[in-house]
Every structure is written in structure tokens, then in C-alpha cells.
Amino acid sequence: MIGILICKCNGVINLNDEEIKNIKQSIGNDVEIVVENAICIRDEPWDNLKKYDKLIIAACSPQMHEVTFTNKLLDRKIFIPFMIVNLREHAFFVHENREKLIEKVKAQIKAAVEKMRITRMKYREESPPKNTNVLIIGSGISGLKVAECLEKFGIKCYIVEKSNEIGGIVKKLPNIYPYNIPGEKLINDILKRLNKTEIITNAEVVRVSGKFGDYDVTILRREDNLIEIMSKKVSCIVLATGIEEWKPYDIPYLKYNGNNVLTQLELSEMIRNGKKISGKKIFMQLCVGSRDEKHFSYCSRICCMYTLENAITLKEMGNDVYVGFMDIRTTWKTEELFKKARELGIKFIRGKVSNVYEVNGKLKISIENTLENVIEEYDVDYLVLSSALKAPETNMILSQILNIETDRYNFFKKLYPKLRGVETSKRGIYIVGAASEPKDVDECIMEAKAVAKKIINEISKPRISFIGRSKIDKSLCIGCRICYKLCPHSAIEMIQTEEGEKASVLEENCKSCGTCVANCPTGAAQLDGYSTEEMLKYIDTIVNSANLDVKIATFVCYECGYAALDMIGLNKLKYPEEFLIIPVPCLGRVGALDIFKAFSSGADGVLLIGCLDNGCHYIKGNNYATLLTSICKRILKEIGLEEDRLEIIKVVNADYKRLHKKMIDFYNKILNIKNR
């Protein structure tokens, strides 16, 4: 029997007895409706649910309490599939007309019931991998810190370092803000705490196969013309490849030679090695190659800080220090450094060195002072270039070996820039520290801890899911490769069988976005909870059972789309009741079939709400939806319907006001079409 648990939410969801009777009548007698208050904080409502085999929770947004509800059920050993119908943010907070509101509530609950009747959702537990070893690529501060954190939990790490020195860039820095600790000490402190971790220097990863929990890694180690090939089995891989300083040979007029014209990190190394420099005239130039369209258009973010550290150190050693800058970007407390540098009498000149030449063995530079509009010339002993920080070239090879994306500057791409900054599109592969963008030391350490926490979570707990992963029915698959080409997470592989080529799901990579389900021409690809049948049933019921004059089938992705709609609710902006909500994991799950099914069931308009371009949480799902929308619009037009009946809105959750405005506009458009 299907149970419906309606939460009163302290009077927000105020359905009276008659209305509930009305709802129950429209659904059928084989369901039971229980009305309780504040189910999120009370325990009693959850104690009597054992008798149901499927459950519908009509309460607030799943973004708010899905985890709470799951835990409440699991604590009581109730392993039944459930679905949350959002009556609060999507209905009671946003609608005013009571009659229409009840119609919408009825339709939403009925659709959920009809879907649950045929659903194949069930409780699933994926056991954690047996092998818990972790491979870390790069032995900079981030890589070492990940190893340190993981070691506390008894996890063995292998660190692969391509050079012969452990410690990366941090080791070169003589002072690290705010306590002026030498980088070498930071690195050595961590190294002292590592007991089990195996660090392999002069080595590269050359081949990776397998999946999360079972990666097979081949490592090539070079030493004195000897080549050693090692093979390691690991559960997760951490990319801690860091950054490199660009050698500015490509700017010929700077005459970079590594001796008297040198880079900032080369100077740092000189200071670290204890070279005494005094009584010299030193000119430092910031933004060499960075913020330069010809080379690297980004700001390298941390050079201002270590440049000022070095400038202060040299000034205190008794040198005459000048700094040429475009802007000084000392963020937050590091502004202290800038203040201190000025107090010490370091001279700042806004401009860029435009020429360097030698007269009688003496270095002479000219710089245009853009504040005073004069060309100034200086005789100096050293010209120090704070050169751009760039991604190592090996990132490109690694991205091919691991089949993960890099951005146009060759840095590894975060899965989602705001919320999933250490994950990649592949499960079990993480990015840490400067592998995704230049970062300072404390950010790297924080990210290392985040990665360690993620890994421990993934490899120590079973993964619970009701919808599971995509499945492909081999008897229906015709091997057309559409899913193979569309899957954003490369979770589909083509295998040869006796009946020809067939698609097969790599469960470890699958993130259950449903893109394959939406676009499979035969219906071979299915995702429990969002299978073709379930979706068609849901769409059909919700559109048909709502007794409203205008009906708008609204497909909402469970990420930004749903969150933005929740924000509208929480801010109590009003919109018409006619928007019938059909949640999907990602807009990639919305296929042409779903759109046309909505129209053929009687919807007057179809609206898709999802994440921004490049903001899709499943990488490409909303690109596919955009393409599909433009195609379906054209088809609608050609077969005699108005193309304005279909629209896609892309929002970020914070921009809910824009979504609200667009929804109202869309509603008016549909109203116009209807009244024409």
C-alpha cells in the first residue's frame, strides 16, 4: 500500500478535512493519507510507517529535508522507496487562489502516487571498495597534506613526483605569510609525520585503467638512465599537480637570463639558500605574462604576496628596492605586507618595464610611469620578474590518460565551480590545490582537508540510493551509440556481443543524470524513478488531473532550477497556480518525447528550468536541453502550433527574481496564445 504523509508545517500547509477527503477521492481508496505536524523534528509520525511499501512525503523542499527524512526512515529500518512532493515552497508559499491551489496540490500528489505505483525504485546499498589505497600525483604542499590527513585514518598513499625534489613551489619560498615560516619547514614538518606513505620521485603516471575503488595505475620511474615500471592498485586518485612559474623567454625585450634578470621564484630560492645580497639596487616587475592577452590573460593571484615578502626581506637586508606594478592585489590581511613595504621605503612605480639594456656591464631599464606620464630610467643590479604561474604541461597528458577535462589554460576543471570544487567528472578522481587554479598555501591546505574528507566518506561508507544507476536492456539496445556519445561522464562503453555492438553502463562513473534515458530511441536505457514509463505516467497524470484553465508543464532540474524555485517560495513571491512541477535530476533527462507528451496530454505550454550555460551540474545536460528546445520549437511551428509555447529558462539559484519575472512573462504569453 502507498502511504501519503502530509506535514502541516506548523500551519503553513493548512489543508482542511474536506480538502483532504477530496484529494483522497481523486486518487483512489488504495492509498492512506496521514496528516502530521512538523515531521522534520518529531519522531512519532515516523514510527507507524512500516506497513506501507511505498511512501509519499508531502512537505517542504527535498533540498531542505531529504537527508533528514532519509535518515528518519533508515533509523527505523524502513527501507522503502519514497518521493517528496514539495507543497510548501512550490504551492502554499506562492499561490493565493485557494481553489486553484488545491487543484494543483491534488495534481502534484496524484502524479506522485501514479508514478510510485509503477516505480522500480528500491533501496540500494553500494558497498565501499575493499582496496583503500590512494594515489596522489604531485608532492607539493597540497599532495603532502592530503597524504597526512589520510594517514591518520590508516589509509596508505602513494605520491608520484615528476621531479627529484619533494615540496613543489612552497619549498622555494623563504617566508610564508603571516608567521614568516620558511616553506621548507612547512614541508619538512609534514614529511616528519608521514610514516606509511610511499613517495616515488622522478616518476610519472603513464597509464590508468579501471574505475573508482579499483584503479590500476602504471608508474614509470627514471633514475640514472634506468627505467623502472611499477604497477599500483588504488581506489582513488588525487591530482595535486600544482603550478609552475613561466620562464619569460617569450618576452624578448626583458632579456631574461636567470642571472641578473631573473624570476621571482629564482630570487626566492637564492634567499632561501642564504645568499647575502646587500647594497644593491633591485627592480621587481609584477604581472609579467599574467593579465596579458598575448600570454596568460588571468591574474596569477599569489605573486603580489610573495613579491612583497621578497621585497621586504631584501629591503631589510639593506638594498634599494623598486616595484613596478599594474595593480597591487594584496587581498584581505596581506594588505599589511603592502603597508609595511611602503613604510620601509620601497618605491612603487605604476607601469611596466618596456626596455632592458646593458651599458658597461650595468643593467639599465626604462619604464613608463603611467601615473606621472613620464619615461623613467633606472640603473639596477637585478631585475626580478614576477612571472605568470601556469599549469604544468603534463596536465594535458594526464587529462588524456584519465579522460577528464581541462580548461583553456590547461588547469583541471572542477566539477562545479562553487559547490563541487574538488571533484572531477569521474568518481574517485579529485583535484586539490593549485591543480585547478593558482592558490595560496592556506587555501591549498584547506582543500587538501576537503579532499581527504571526501575520500574517507566515499571509501568507508556504503552509498545509499533509491534510483540507482542507469541500466541498459541488452535485448532492446540496437547499438546506435547515441548514449555513448551523449553521456557527460563517459559512463557508457560499447561492448561486442554475439548480437552485435551493445551499450553498457559503467556504474562507477554514472551519476544518474538520465541523459541516456531521454535520448535512447528504443527505450533500452532506463533509470529507476525516471524511466520512460514513470515519466510519461507522471506527465500524463499531472497535466490531466489538474482542473485548471491553463496548464504549464514545468520541468525543473533538481539543481539550480529547483533551488531557484525554492527561493521564490521562501521569499513568498507569488506566481500563478498553473505551473505544474515535474522534477528531473538534470534537464538532460528531458527528451523530445517528454516535451511532446506534455503537449499531447493537454498542456498549453512547456517550460524547462535549469542551470546556467556552463553551470550544469552534470556538465552538458542543459546544453542538450537547449539544442532540443530549439528543435522542438521549430517542429511545433511547422506542425501548426505556436513556438512560444515552449521555453527554456536558465538560472542560478540566487537569481530567483529573474526566474520569477520570466515565469510571469511566460504565463502571460501562454494566456495570450490561448485567448487569441
Next chain:
Amino acid sequence: MKEGVKLNNLEKLFECIKKIAKRNPEKILLPNTFFIFGSVKYDESKCIACLTCYENCPLGAYDVERKFDLSMIKKIDLSKTYWKRAIIYQLIMEIAVKDLEGYVEVPEGLPGYGSVKHNEDLCISCRKCVDLCPTGALSFECEFDMKKIWR
């Protein structure tokens, strides 16, 4: 169509479109292409009859034409053809004593000569053939064949 192929989702989609349609156009020019929507265009002059498309089409939408069109040789831009083919065509044109026209029958069992025929009615625009085609004789276009829906 190949035996045992069931296009459940596509059939449902066509039903839905049929139900709401007020007009029945034969072809629709789309703003862009996506799987299922679009059509495959076949350029015989580029085809080397390797039959990869015929062997790999999941729907069996390709037929082998055991014919070699002689008049085609005149139309082909030899600078864009594979050099070995270009030499053969060149030689044929040189030694020909009468105008090149008509067809030559191609025996079975010898791929490399002849052409294929693409049946649009069966095509689901999965692009498998376009991807596999070694010569670029197949391309994907923004035209959607609606005839299969109204049938």
C-alpha cells in the same frame, strides 16, 4: 528494418507529435541538429563502397547498390579524391573511346566498388554511419524527414 528492432521511444514520440499536429509538413528545416533529429546526406562521389555503414547501421537502413556509375567519373573533382582512385579515374578517362555513361555491374564479395543506398524512412539519425565513414561521404544535415511520422 532489421529483425527484432523495436523503437519504443521513437514510436511514442511520433504518436504524440501526430496527436497535436495541425499541419503535416513533409520536411522540416531545423535550426541545428541533435540525435534523432536531422538527416544523413550521402555523397556518392566520395564513397569508396567499403560498406562500413551498411555493416554497422543498427536499423539496416543501408542497401548495397552493386552498380558503379560511370558517368560519375566525369563529375568527380579528382584533386579531392584519394590519389589512387584519382589515377584510376584518370586512366579510365584517358583510354575511353566513347562517352562515359551507364552503369557497370559489380560482383558480390569485392568491396571497394559500387555504392550504397540510404533509406531515409528507416534512419533514426544516430550518426553512427557518419562517425564511422572513412571518407566523409556521409554527413549530417539540419533537415528532418517528417514523412515517417505521418505514415
